Amino acid sequence: MSSWQPGATREVLEARARLLADIRQFFADRAVLEVETPLLCQAGVTDPALEPLCVDVKAGDSRYLQTSPEYAMKRLLAAGSGDIFQISKAFRADELGRRHNPEYTLLEWYRLGFDHHELLREVAELLSQLLRINSWEVWPWHALFENILSINPDQVTEGELAQCASSALGQPLPELDRNGVLDLLMSHVIEPAIACRGMVFIVDYPASQAALARCFERDGQSLGARFECYVDGIELANGYWEAGDNRELRHRFEADNGIRRQRGQQERPVDERFLAAMAAGLPDCAGVALGVDRVLMCQRGLDDLDSTLAFSWSRA
Amino acid sequence: MANYSTNEFKSGLKVMLDGEPCSILENEFVKPGKGQAFNRVRMRNLKTGRVWERTFKSGESLEGADVMDYSLEYSYTDGEFFYFMDPDSFEQHAAEISSVGDTQKWLKEQEKYDVTLYNGSPISVTAPNFIELEIIETDPGLKGDTAQGGSKPATLTTGAVVRVPLFISQGEIVRVDTRSGEYVSRASRS
Numbered sequence: 001m002s003s004w005q006p007g008a009t010r011e012v013l014e015a016r017a018r019l020l021a022d023i024r025q026f027f028a029d030r031a032v033l034e035v036e037t038p039l040l041c042q043a044g045v046t047d048p049a050l051e052p053l054c055v056d057v058k059a060g061d062s063r064y065l066q067t068s069p070e071y072a073m074k075r076l077l078a079a080g081s082g083d084i085f086q087i088s089k090a091f092r093a094d095e096l097g098r099r100h101n102p103e104y105t106l107l108e109w110y111r112l113g114f115d116h117h118e119l120l121r122e123v124a125e126l127l128s129q130l131l132r133i134n135s136w137e138v139w140p141w142h143a144l145f146e147n148i149l150s151i152n153p154d155q156v157t158e159g160e161l162a163q164c165a166s167s168a169l170g171q172p173l174p175e176l177d178r179n180g181v182l183d184l185l186m187s188h189v190i191e192p193a194i195a196c197r198g199m200v201f202i203v204d205y206p207a208s209q210a211a212l213a214r215c216f217e218r219d220g221q222s223l224g225a226r227f228e229c230y231v232d233g234i235e236l237a238n239g240y241w242e243a244g245d246n247r248e249l250r251h252r253f254e255a256d257n258g259i260r261r262q263r264g265q266q267e268r269p270v271d272e273r274f275l276a277a278m279a280a281g282l283p284d285c286a287g288v289a290l291g292v293d294r295v296l297m298c299q300r301g302l303d304d305l306d307s308t309l310a311f312s313w314s315r316a
Numbered sequence: 317m318a319n320y321s322t323n324e325f326k327s328g329l330k331v332m333l334d335g336e337p338c339s340i341l342e343n344e345f346v347k348p349g350k351g352q353a354f355n356r357v358r359m360r361n362l363k364t365g366r367v368w369e370r371t372f373k374s375g376e377s378l379e380g381a382d383v384m385d386y387s388l389e390y391s392y393t394d395g396e397f398f399y400f401m402d403p404d405s406f407e408q409h410a411a412e413i414s415s416v417g418d419t420q421k422w423l424k425e426q427e428k429y430d431v432t433l434y435n436g437s438p439i440s441v442t443a444p445n446f447i448e449l450e451i452i453e454t455d456p457g458l459k460g461d462t463a464q465g466g467s468k469p470a471t472l473t474t475g476a477v478v479r480v481p482l483f484i485s486q487g488e489i490v491r492v493d494t495r496s497g498e499y500v501s502r503a504s505r506s
Binding site for chain 1: 323344345346347348349350351352353354356368369370371372373374375376
C-alpha cells in the first residue's frame with residue numbers, strides 16, 4: 001500500500017493558492033471575465049495525439065472528460081462573451097511522467113482582436129510577473145531548426161530528416177512520419193537545447209503542425225499562426241491566432257480521423273455544437289492554454305509535477 | 317511471453333530488444349506541446365551489461381524476456397563450465413565463462429550467488445556484496461603495525477588479489493567487498 005501523504009509540501013500548497021490568486025488578479029486588472037465550462041461533454045477532440053478519458057454515465061451514454069476547455073470557451077466567444085479566461089482541470093489518458101499527470105490544471109484565455117504576437121506578449125507579461133523573469137526570446141520555428149540542427153526543415157527530404165534525427169540521438173528511430181520525426185527532434189534535441197535560455201517563444205509553425213491556428217503565407221511557405229512558450233526548456237503554453245472557418249475546421253477534424261483510422265486508433269465524433277458555433281461566427285481572436293502545475297514547478301524550482309500536486313495520479 | 321506496452325515499462329521489467337534480453341532501468345514520458353508522445357527508455361542488456369538508450373513511440377510494445385533471478389549455490393568448475401545448484405531442487409545449472417565474467421574471482425564453493433537465467437540458461441552471475449576468503453599468499457605480517465598505514469597485496473583462494481593491511485598474514489580469513497574489491501576486515505575462521 002502506498003503512502004497516504006500528499007506529494008506537495010504545505011509551502012508549495014500555499015504557493016499554489018497564491019499563484020491562482022495572482023492569475024485571477026492579472027485578468028481582473030484587464031477586465032477579462034472568468035468563466036466555467038463543463039468537464040464532461042458529449043464530444044471530445046479528434047486530434048490523433050490526444051486520447052480522452054471516457055466516463056460511462058449510463059448504459060449507452062458515455063461522455064468525454066475534456067482534454068481542454070477550448071471548444072466550450074469558443075462557443076461562449078461565438079455567443080458574444082467577450083474576453084474570457086478559465087482555470088479548470090483537464091484530462092489526458094496515458095500522459096504520465098515527470099512533467100505529465102493525466103489530470104492537471106489548465107489556464108486558458110481568449111482575447112478579442114489580438115493576433116498571436118499580441119497574445120504572446122500578454123503571456124510573457126503574466127509569466128514575467130509569476131516567475132520573476134524580465135526578458136524573453138522569440139524564435140521562428142524554422143530558424144530554431146536551422147540554428148540548433150543546421151537543417152532547413154522545409155528543404156530536407158524525409159530520408160535526410162530521419163538521418164539527422166538518428167545521428168542526433170545515436171540510435172535507430174521508431175517508425176515515424178515526417179511530423180513524427182519533427183516532434184522527436186523537438187522533444188529530444190531542441191527542448192534540451194533551449195533549456196538554458198530562460199523564457200523562449202517558438203512562433204510560426206509549419207502548416208502541418210498548425211492544429212487549430214489559422215494559416216498564412218510567407219515567402220511562399222504556408223505557416224500556422226501558433227506559438228509555444230518554454231521556460232528553462234519546459235513547455236508551459238500553446239497559443240493560436242484562432243482559425244474560425246467551420247468548413248476548414250471540419251476538414252481538419254476529418255483529416256484527424258483519417259490518421260486515426262490509419263494508425264488503428266478509435267475515431268472520435270466531431271463536435272457538431274462547436275462547428276455550429278463556428279458557422280455562426282467566431283470573433284477575430286487569439287487564445288492560449290497554459291499549464292498551471294508546470295508554472296508552479298518552474299516558480300518553486302521543483303523537478304517533477306508530483307511535488308506540485310496534493311495528490312498526483314499514483315497518490316490519487 | 318506477454319507483450320508490454322511503454323506505459324507498463326518500469327524499472328526491473330525484463331524485455332527483448334533486438335533479440336537480446338534487457339532489464340529496464342528508467343522510462344521517461346516526453347511529449348511536445350502538440351504531437352507525437354514518446355518514451356525515452358534506458359535499459360541494461362543482460363548479456364553484455366551495456367546500457368542502451370532507446371526512444372519508442374508511446375503505446376509501442378516489446379515482448380517480455382524469459383528471465384528469472386535465482387539464488388544458487390556454486391558447486392565446482394570443470395574448466396569449461398561453472399556449475400551452480402538450486403539448494404531446494406538440487407537442479408544443476410552450467411554457466412559459461414562469458415556469463416560468469418568478473419565474478420569468477422569471487423567464486424567459493426557452497427556460497428550463494430544471484431544467477432540470472434535466460435530461457436533456462438545462466439547469463440549473469442553476481443557475487444554477494446561481502447564474501448569471506450582465505451589468504452593463500454602474502455608477504456609476512458609486520459608486528460606492531462596493527463593500527464594504521466600501508467598495505468600489501470594478498471592472493472585469496474579464488475585467485476583474486478586484494479590489498480590488505482600490513483598486519484594480516486597468510487592463512488587468515490578476510491572479509492572483502494566484492495563490488496569494489498576492497499578489504500573490509502579480518503574474519504574469524506568459522
